[in-house]
Amino acid sequence: MTVTLVLVIAMAVLFSCGVYLLLERSLTRMLLGFLLLGNALNLLLLTMSGAAGDPPIGGSAEGITDPLPQAFALTAIVITFAVSAFLLALIHRSWRLSRADEVEVDEADVAIRHRxxxxxxxxxxxxxxxxxxxxxxxxxxxxxxxxxxxxxxxxxxxxx
Known part of the structure; x- marks a missing residue:
């Protein structure tokens, strides 16, 4: 198995576990699912960037790796960190107010759905x-x- 195939399999596992955890009612599990999706997205960006090459500083222009996917991955890391910090603050506030980690069913939404x-x-x-x-x-x-x-x-x- 090549390195790219291993990364694609790891990315698929991270995406599937992340989506599964996002569909849970527990806010902590939703945060973990979001983190897994962020890591899977970073693997996707780095996998799609192509094979490894020479650094952009140096001799000739042949074999140089494009730095744009790496910049996208760094941007995705920062955005994932910021949204994770926000979700963690929401989880903390929910825990302080209601001592519960579960998202409750809204009766008005259920009434609209069944009407x-x-x-x-x-x-x-x-x-x-x-x-x-x-x-x-x-x-x-x-x-x-x-x-x-x-x-x-x-x-x-x-x-x-």
């Missing part, structure tokens, strides 16, 4: 919500409509 549209089950409600079936006698386009029915007069005649 169904009543028009799906009742076709009459779907017709009432349809703007093509509404008749507004005060609207200029409906004022001259001879076939338009007035809902108030129809209801009054039905009750007589």
């Amino acid at each position: 169904e549209d009543p028009a799906d089950d009742d076709p009459e409600l779907a017709e009432e919500d349809d703007p093509a079936t509404h008749h507004d006698p005060k609207a200029p386009e409906d004022a001259d409509d001879p076939h338009g029915t007035q809902p108030d007069t129809d209801r009054e005649q039905a009750h007589r």
